Amino acid sequence: MWHDAVLVAGKDLRIEARARVGLWQVVPFAVLVLVLLAFAIGPDQAALRHAAPGIFWVALLFSTVLAIQRSVAVESGEGTRDGLRLSGIDPAGIFLGKAAAVGLQLLALQLVLWAGMTLLFDVRVHVVWLAVVASLLATVGLACAGVLYGALSAGLRVRDTLLPLLVLPVLAPVLLAGSKAWEASLNGAAASGTQWLKILVPFAVIYLVVGIVLYGPLQEAG
C-alpha cells in the first residue's frame, strides 16, 4: 500500500512539475483571493490584521477545490482511471498517493500565502509551532476529504460545479478550527489555540481512515 502510494504521488507530482498548472493557476488564484478579500474589507490596517487568519484559510479552501479538480482532471482523460484501476495498484494506495500529492501542493501554497499575508497585511506569527501544527493537520484533512470527494465526482459531467457544493460545507470545520488556531498564534495566545487542534486531529484521522476504507468501493462506482 505504501509503495503504491509513493508511486501514485510521484506520478501526480511529476505531471504537476511538467504541466505547472498549480504554479501558474492555483498559486496566483490564491494570492488573488487574498487581494480580493482585502478589497472587500477595506484598507483599514487594523481590520485587515484582525481578519487575516480568516482570509488565509478562505483562500486556502478555495485553492483546495482547484487543486482537487486538477487532481481529478489528471485522471479523467483517455480512460486513465480504468488504466489505474487495472494496474493492480491497491485502491488505498491510490488514495494515499493522490492525497499526498495534493497535500504537498497545499503545503507549498500555504508558504506562499503566509508570505503574502506577511507582506500585505503586516502580520507576524508569534507562536510558530502552533501555526505549523495546525497547518499540517489541516492539510492532511483537506487533502484526504478533498480527494475522496474528487473521486466521488470524478465520472460526472457536472463535476466542476458539483464539487465545490459538496466539498466546501464538509471542509467548514477545518476553516473554523484553522483560522482560530492561526488567530491564536498571531496573537501569541497559544493556550486558546491548542484547543482547536482537537478539531483538526479527528478531522484528519477520520477522513484518512474513511478514505482508505471507502476509496475502493468509490472507484467502482465512478
Next chain:
Amino acid sequence: MSSVAPTRPAAESAAPVPSPSRPRWLHVVGLLGVVAMGFTVWLGLWVTPPDVFQGNLARLLYIHPAIATVALYWVGIVAAGGSLLYLWPRTRSLFWDRLAASAVEVGVIFSALTLVTGSLWGRPVWGVWWTWDARLTSTALLLLLEIGYLALRRVPADLPVRARRCAVAALLIAVDIPIVHFSVYWWNTLHQAGTFLDPGFKIHASPSMSWTFLLSFVAFSLVFVWLLGVRYQVEVLQDAVGQEELEISLAERWSEGRAGEALAQPEWSGEVRPQPEWSGGGAAP
C-alpha cells in the same frame, strides 16, 4: 422491488407505469399523523395557557423542538443506516438506497423548517432573525450538506452506480456532522458564555403544556414516517419512469436508424453530392 419488465415496448403503445399500491400501514400512519397533528394544533393554540415569560411566543415550543428532533435524529438515523446497509454486501438492495435518499429529501424540508421556525422565534425573543449560535450554524451547514447530497443524486447514472455513489456521500457527510457540531459549538462559546435560553428544556409548566409538547414529538414523527413512505414510493416510480423513457428513446433511435438506412440508400446511390451554394460564385467580383 417491482420494476418495469425489461421488454422493449413499441414507441407509441408503451404501457403507462402502474400506479403504486401504497401499503395499508402507510395509510394508517398518515391518518394517525393527521389526527395527532390536529390535536397538537388544537392543544397548542387553544387549550394551553400562554407562557408566563414569553406569552404566546412559547407556543412555538410545540413545533420547533419536534421538527428539529426529526431533522437531526430520525433523518440522520435512516439516511446513515440505509446507506451503510446498502454498502454492506449482504444487505445490498436498492430498497436501502431509496430509503436513505427519501430520508435526506424529507430531511431538507425539516431542516429548513427548523431554521424558519427558530428564526420566527428568535426575532421577537433575541431581537434578530439570525444569530451565529452554535445550533443555528450547525443546522444551516447540515441543510447545505443535504442539498449537496440531493444535487449529487440528480446526476443521471445507472441505478447501482448512483446508489453506491450516494451511499458513500451520505456516509462521508454523516462522519462530518459531529465535527461540524463540535467546531461551531466551540467557535461560538469559546469567548462568550452562551446566553441563550434553550427552548427544549423549559417544560416545567402546566401539565397541558408538557402533554402538548410530548404529543408534538409523536405527531411530527408520524408525519415524518408517512412522508418517508410516500417519498419512497415516488422514488420507485421515478426510477421506473426513467427506465421506461430510456427504453422508449432507445426504441425510437433503433427505428429511426432503420428508417434512415432504408431511405438513404437509394437516394445517395449514383447521385452527385449537391454543392453548397457559396462554393461556386463566391469570388465573382
